[in-house]
Amino acid sequence: MDPRTTSIIAERAGVVARIKRNLITRLSLPYTEEDLHEDVSLLGSGLGLDSLDALEVVLGVEQEFGVKIEEGNIALLRSINTLVDYVLEKGAAAAAGGGAP
Amino acid sequence: MTASSVTPGRAIAGAVLADRDGATYIARYGDVESEVRAVREAVGLMDASHVMVFKGTVDDALYPLDEVFAGNVANLRYGRVLHTLLADDAGQVIADAYIACNDDEILVLCEACVPRAEVARLLAGCPVADVSDDVAVFCLDGPKAWGPLRDLAGRDILGMPYLSVENHVLDGAPVQILRAGKTAEFGYWIVAAAADAAKVHGRLMAAGARYGIAPYGLDALDLLKLDGRFFNVNREGRVVRDPLPLGLQWMMDFQKERWSGRDAVLARRAAGVAHKVVGFALAAGQRGVRVGDVVRLDGEAVGEVVACGWSLGLGREMGLALLDRPVAWAGLDFVVDAASGPLAARSISLPPFVPASLTVKLDEV
Numbered sequence: 001m002d003p004r005t006t007s008i009i010a011e012r013a014g015v016v017a018r019i020k021r022n023l024i025t026r027l028s029l030p031y032t033e034e035d036l037h038e039d040v041s042l043l044g045s046g047l048g049l050d051s052l053d054a055l056e057v058v059l060g061v062e063q064e065f066g067v068k069i070e071e072g073n074i075a076l077l078r079s080i081n082t083l084v085d086y087v088l089e090k091g092a093a094a095a096a097g098g099g100a101p
Numbered sequence: 102m103t104a105s106s107v108t109p110g111r112a113i114a115g116a117v118l119a120d121r122d123g124a125t126y127i128a129r130y131g132d133v134e135s136e137v138r139a140v141r142e143a144v145g146l147m148d149a150s151h152v153m154v155f156k157g158t159v160d161d162a163l164y165p166l167d168e169v170f171a172g173n174v175a176n177l178r179y180g181r182v183l184h185t186l187l188a189d190d191a192g193q194v195i196a197d198a199y200i201a202c203n204d205d206e207i208l209v210l211c212e213a214c215v216p217r218a219e220v221a222r223l224l225a226g227c228p229v230a231d232v233s234d235d236v237a238v239f240c241l242d243g244p245k246a247w248g249p250l251r252d253l254a255g256r257d258i259l260g261m262p263y264l265s266v267e268n269h270v271l272d273g274a275p276v277q278i279l280r281a282g283k284t285a286e287f288g289y290w291i292v293a294a295a296a297d298a299a300k301v302h303g304r305l306m307a308a309g310a311r312y313g314i315a316p317y318g319l320d321a322l323d324l325l326k327l328d329g330r331f332f333n334v335n336r337e338g339r340v341v342r343d344p345l346p347l348g349l350q351w352m353m354d355f356q357k358e359r360w361s362g363r364d365a366v367l368a369r370r371a372a373g374v375a376h377k378v379v380g381f382a383l384a385a386g387q388r389g390v391r392v393g394d395v396v397r398l399d400g401e402a403v404g405e406v407v408a409c410g411w412s413l414g415l416g417r418e419m420g421l422a423l424l425d426r427p428v429a430w431a432g433l434d435f436v437v438d439a440a441s442g443p444l445a446a447r448s449i450s451l452p453p454f455v456p457a458s459l460t461v462k463l464d465e466v
Contacts, residue, residue: 002399005433012430030356034373037348038431039330039380039451044263045184045283046351075459079330081431081450088432 015065015084022060023080027053038081043074061087116318121335122216126151129318136317137324137413140284141457143313144243146305147322152238153196153217154292155209157229162207165227170198171344171353171360177202182264182279186344186352187211187223192365193342194349196220197334199290201266201279208266208277210238210290214334223361237298239291241305242325244457246287247466249308250278258289259463272304284322285329286458328412328419330380330451337378337408337421340392345369346376346423377429378407382419382453383437384445389418395438396422396446403428406437414454422448 020033029036029047040046043054054077058069061083067090069076076086119128127148129136139145157166159179167174172185179202187196196213209229213220221231241250250258254269261267261280269278274297282288293301306314326333332349341347344366354360355367383390396404409420422435430448437444 001401001428005399005428008432009428009430012432016430030354031350035350035355035370037350037377040348040351041330045331048264075455078452078455078459079450082452085431085450 012084012088015087016080018064019061019080019083019087022064023047023057026056026060036080038084039079041079042077042083046079049077057083065090116316119319121151122214124151124217127316127318129320130316133318133320133324134411134413136315136321139313139315140243140286140317140321140325141413142244143315144241144245144248144309145315145317145321146302146309147240147242147317147319148302149238149240149290151212151319152233153211153213153220153231154233154236154238155211155224155227155229156232157207157209157227159202159205159207161228163202166200166207166209166224166229167357168359169223169227169361170200171357171362171366172200173354173357174200179204180265180267182266182281184264184281184352186349187213187220188344188360188362188366189219189223190362190365192344192362192369194334194338194344194347195223197332197338197352199279199281201277203266203268203277208292210279210292212334214339235295237293237295237301239293239302239305240282240288240322241291241309242282242284242288243286244461245312246282246289247463248312249305249314250289251466252308253304254278259466271301274301274304276301283329283331284325285331285452285456286325287461287463324410324412327408327410327421328414328452328454329456333408340407341378341423343369345374347378375426376404376423377426378421379424379429379431379448380419380451380453381422381435381437381446381448382412382415383417384447385417387418387444387446389439389441390420390437390444390446391439394440396424397436397438398428398433403435412453414452419449419453424448 065087117128170185172183182201195215196211199210201208253271266279277292279290390409394406404422404424407423412419431450433448435446437446
């Protein structure tokens with residue numbers, strides 16, 4: 001595999017794993033990390049989080065990656081992947097000591 | 102669903118009918134992109150005649166259904182709806198289902214990739230009756246889907262939580278309304294007696310006129326599900342039958358002791374999933390991807406296309422690919438081996454756009 005591809009995967013996989021662990025722990029989800037597809041919807045259909053759960057997710061991501069998620073920006077919670085995109089876009093994964101687990 | 106249930110009153114002139122597993126349904130009314138646009142920007146109404154409907158009582162059917170469907174039906178509360186799946190003995194998905202607990206009645210609404218007889222066979226041990234020919238199901242979807250229903254049934258409609266069910270009366274016709282949908286926009290499923298179908302359809306269309314309503318068919322729904330990242334049992338579900346690579350774990354309760362296909366699914370889960378379905382978008386201006394096309398990464402074949410179509414939100418062709426697990430991540434550049442030649446594609450996060458309904462506050466409309 002091309003080294004650049006390997007690098008992209010490693011960076012993303014690291015952020016995904018941390019977000020999934022955060023979700024499972026904070027929300028006591030009855031799933032393993034492998035059970036959670038990265039495109040599963042967090043709101044409505046899918047994990048079906050309510051507004052309190054959503055707040056918990058936002059707090060978890062903010063603390064884990066040192067990023068700020070604007071109040072009311074629920075569009076970021078469309079899926080795990082859209083949250084990951086936000087963290088990577090902010091360049092927060094490495095800054096908060098991220099990387100592959 | 103039989104051909105006769107697409108009644109003349111509902112099949113608007115110009116509707117194109119199509120067959121699927123021996124059933125007839127409305128594929129489209131005209132331009133599919135216009136139908137998708139209506140749902141994404143205003144409101145669309147679909148005659149969901151393809152949906153199989155079963156009814157029973159809560160007392161008799163709740164626990165038997167719990168032993169067949171993958172989700173936790175037994176924990177379903179009054180007034181709530183469960184979104185789950187039905188698998189065959191081999192743990193292969195055959196239906197995507199809503200199960201609604203409405204007063205003393207339990208309602209099962211299935212979209213299946215097998216003929217009706219196969220679904221009925223799996224439900225044979227459940228005291229539910231197949232009422233598909235006795236009812237009509239309509240789907241009202243879009244950022245303004247609340248409008249026609251509020252005008253016809255009252256403001257209480259606005260307070261319905263997602264995945265809930267209530268009884269209402271639409272211009273004299275009793276209906277059950279489920280707050281549900283598979284387009285990523287606001288959605289309501291309306292179940293009416295077949296005898297009232299044409300009347301209910303007509304009233305909804307008339308009330309929806311001021312909101313820009315348009316009828317839409319299953320071809321548009323396929324595209325709405327694709328970029329809304331809703332599982333489509335009749336697209337990727339016909340290619341990838343295993344719910345694990347499809348990412349449908351959230352529809353299953355792994356703690357339950359019995360459900361159809363459980364042992365097979367749990368065995369595959371314990372062995373580890375080797376493939377995963379991931380979204381991709383073609384580069385701007387590229388077209389021609391087809392189901393079955395091989396997907397390559399750095400020259401190596403790593404998977405195949407399992408669903409595809411035009412995304413209004415992206416303004417380009419997109420699809421779902423079943424990829425080898427190590428490379429099943431968003432943000433990678435792939436090549437799709439299409440019949441017309443290689444196409445540049447990038448794996449993407451889904452849904453790839455912000456649905457308009459996310460910006461609507463129902464308590465302020």
